[in-house]
Amino acid sequence: MDVEKYIASGILELYIAGILSDKENLEIANYAKEYPEIQKEIVAIEASILALSKKASPGYNYSFKSLMNKINGEVKVVSINEKRSTPLLSYVGWAASLLLAVGLFWMYQQNEDLKSNIQVVEKQNVDLEQQIADTDSSLEQTQDLLNTLRDKNISVTSLGGQTVSPTSYAKAYWNKENQKVFIDAKGLPEPPDGFVYQVWSLKLSPLTPTSMGLLEDFATDENKVFALNNPNESEAFGITLEPAGGSESPNLEQLYTLGVVAAS
Amino acid sequence: MQLDLLVDQFKKKDPSAFEKLYGMYADNICGVINTIVKNDALSQEICQDVFIKIWNNCESYNSSKGRFFTWILNIARNAAIDEIRSRSYKNDKKNLSADYFVGILQNKEDEQASTVDTQGLRKLIDNLKEKCVQIIELLYFRGYTQKDAAEELDIPIGTVKTRNRSCISQLRENMEGK
Numbered sequence: 001m002d003v004e005k006y007i008a009s010g011i012l013e014l015y016i017a018g019i020l021s022d023k024e025n026l027e028i029a030n031y032a033k034e035y036p037e038i039q040k041e042i043v044a045i046e047a048s049i050l051a052l053s054k055k056a057s058p059g060y061n062y063s064f065k066s067l068m069n070k071i072n073g074e075v076k077v078v079s080i081n082e083k084r085s086t087p088l089l090s091y092v093g094w095a096a097s098l099l100l101a102v103g104l105f106w107m108y109q110q111n112e113d114l115k116s117n118i119q120v121v122e123k124q125n126v127d128l129e130q131q132i133a134d135t136d137s138s139l140e141q142t143q144d145l146l147n148t149l150r151d152k153n154i155s156v157t158s159l160g161g162q163t164v165s166p167t168s169y170a171k172a173y174w175n176k177e178n179q180k181v182f183i184d185a186k187g188l189p190e191p192p193d194g195f196v197y198q199v200w201s202l203k204l205s206p207l208t209p210t211s212m213g214l215l216e217d218f219a220t221d222e223n224k225v226f227a228l229n230n231p232n233e234s235e236a237f238g239i240t241l242e243p244a245g246g247s248e249s250p251n252l253e254q255l256y257t258l259g260v261v262a263a264s
Numbered sequence: 265m266q267l268d269l270l271v272d273q274f275k276k277k278d279p280s281a282f283e284k285l286y287g288m289y290a291d292n293i294c295g296v297i298n299t300i301v302k303n304d305a306l307s308q309e310i311c312q313d314v315f316i317k318i319w320n321n322c323e324s325y326n327s328s329k330g331r332f333f334t335w336i337l338n339i340a341r342n343a344a345i346d347e348i349r350s351r352s353y354k355n356d357k358k359n360l361s362a363d364y365f366v367g368i369l370q371n372k373e374d375e376q377a378s379t380v381d382t383q384g385l386r387k388l389i390d391n392l393k394e395k396c397v398q399i400i401e402l403l404y405f406r407g408y409t410q411k412d413a414a415e416e417l418d419i420p421i422g423t424v425k426t427r428n429r430s431c432i433s434q435l436r437e438n439m440e441g442k
Contacts, residue, residue, distance in 0.1 A: 049337075
């Protein structure tokens with residue numbers, strides 16, 4: 001290292017002023033140990049500041065003894081002072097921090113409330129949207145149904161009430177082309193527990209019943225219109241009450257409605 | 265090297281080491297404070313407080329961070345600056361920045377009672393240019409950083425180090441010529 005140049009840079013003067021970074025201070029302390037010239041220069045710079053500050057001094061009237069007395073006394077004085085002077089300041093400080101804490105907690109609560117309010121509203125929105133979607137699809141189904149029933153290929157058969165239940169009635173809408181039958185069973189009473197309505201396609205001579213299917217979930221179906229497949233050359237339709245799961249052949253004692261297909 | 269030993273003893277709270285250090289530096293510390301507060305009695309009072317602080321914080325001095333004198337110099341000027349900030353000087357910031365320690369000389373000539381060695385001080389700084397007095401004041405007695413000093417004196421920051429070096433050299437010549 002070029003010691004002369006380092007000294008000439010003026011960094012050692014700043015070192016004495018105490019305005020360098022920790023890193024620079026450490027570096028200079030190490031150089032001072034390594035290079036006597038640097039150490040010497042540091043001491044000389046310090047001496048000049050010492051001389052200057054000494055000349056500016058008003059002198060010092062206190063002896064070291066009085067200083068030590070004050071230091072030893074200071075401990076007690078400080079402790080008394082602390083007791084006297086701290087309460088107000090520290091109470092204010094504690095009160096302020098307590099207030100702040102309460103305030104923060106309150107804000108937090110408010111924020112949480114708002115958040116949960118938003119959640120509730122969002123949930124309501126979702127529910128409403130769901131209702132709209134449900135209504136839409138229900139409307140669509142109804143439209144479909146209406147369109148189906150209005151189809152020109154449909155032949156309508158009225159099924160009248162029989163001995164078991166004279167007031168019952170039903171209608172069969174038969175689309176021969178796509179072999180579908182829609183049974184409108186609005187006029188049938190709710191089946192008792194453990195029983196189900198079964199729809200039959202009948203040939204009249206000789207009387208040959210063929211099962212077309214069950215009116216499942218009768219109670220919960222809203223419009224009570226059931227779509228069944230019917231590949232048969234039906235001459236009449238009948239609906240009987242059968243044990244749950246349906247039967248192989250109709251129980252004619254429990255024949256609720258019956259109707260003959262109009263000859264086309 | 266004797267100083268290092270004293271400082272080591274002092275860090276172990278040895279009162280006799282502290283007494284020696286006190287003897288070595290009390291005048292200087294009071295002088296530093298006086299350049300800032302410019303009041304003999306107040307300077308002495310703060311000076312005593314500073315040495316109490318030095319004693320109470322003796323463990324915090326670390327020789328790798330600088331000279332012992334630099335450490336106590338820093339404590340002293342902070343105490344003095346705190347003092348005048350907390351007093352009525354509050355609204356009169358110019359007092360802190362514009363009135364350099366040569367002000368002591370003018371004040372003291374009016375005041376018969378002052379104990380400052382005005383003649384000695386005058387001799388020491390007589391041929392120093394004003395810009396030297398300013399830069400020494402800011403860096404040593406006010407603890408300005410290079411950047412702050414450059415702004416205050418309206419000079420490029422790179423100039424601070426070299427100007428200060430030449431000013432201190434002048435000061436050293438004055439000392440030797442005495």
